[in-house]
Amino acid sequence: MDISAIKKRYENMPIDELVTFLATYNKDDFMPEVQQVIEEVLLERQDEIDSYKQQEPNEDIESGGDPSSDSGLISRKIKCKDCDYQGLVEAYDTQDYPKKQIFKLLGKDNQGYIYLRCPNCRTDISYSPFELIKFK
Numbered sequence: 001m002d003i004s005a006i007k008k009r010y011e012n013m014p015i016d017e018l019v020t021f022l023a024t025y026n027k028d029d030f031m032p033e034v035q036q037v038i039e040e041v042l043l044e045r046q047d048e049i050d051s052y053k054q055q056e057p058n059e060d061i062e063s064g065g066d067p068s069s070d071s072g073l074i075s076r077k078i079k080c081k082d083c084d085y086q087g088l089v090e091a092y093d094t095q096d097y098p099k100k101q102i103f104k105l106l107g108k109d110n111q112g113y114i115y116l117r118c119p120n121c122r123t124d125i126s127y128s129p130f131e132l133i134k135f136k
């Protein structure tokens with residue numbers, strides 16, 4: 001395994017992709033060597049991540065405006081397959097948002113499917129990585 005190539009990949013990842021990756025990052029999905037590389041890169045890019053987060057407009061979240069508008073946290077927006085409720089994928093920076101808008105992250109399986117719980121109808125839903133990309 002070429003660790004330096006993996007490291008490069010995360011070092012060169014666009015910041016929005018990296019933040020989205022972080023939102024679903026689960027250490028246990030990676031081998032310890034890879035984990036270490038990812039965490040090194042995350043540390044190196046911490047400032048970038050922080051300033052990206054500050055740039056994210058989130059007025060529509062705080063004011064309870066139209067969550068379907070195409071601004072702000074688009075890449076992490078998610079819609080429940082059951083009740084069509086729209087919210088955000090839980091991440092390290094979503095503690096500040098109203099709980100009722102956060103789809104709790106339950107985990108990821110070995111095919112890359114992500115499991116989330118709808119805050120509205122409490123249904124557990126699985127999303128393929130492709131479906132998450134669609135919400136960009």
Ligand SMILES: [Zn+2]
Pocket residue numbers: 080081082083084085118119120121122123
């Ligand atoms: Zn729902």
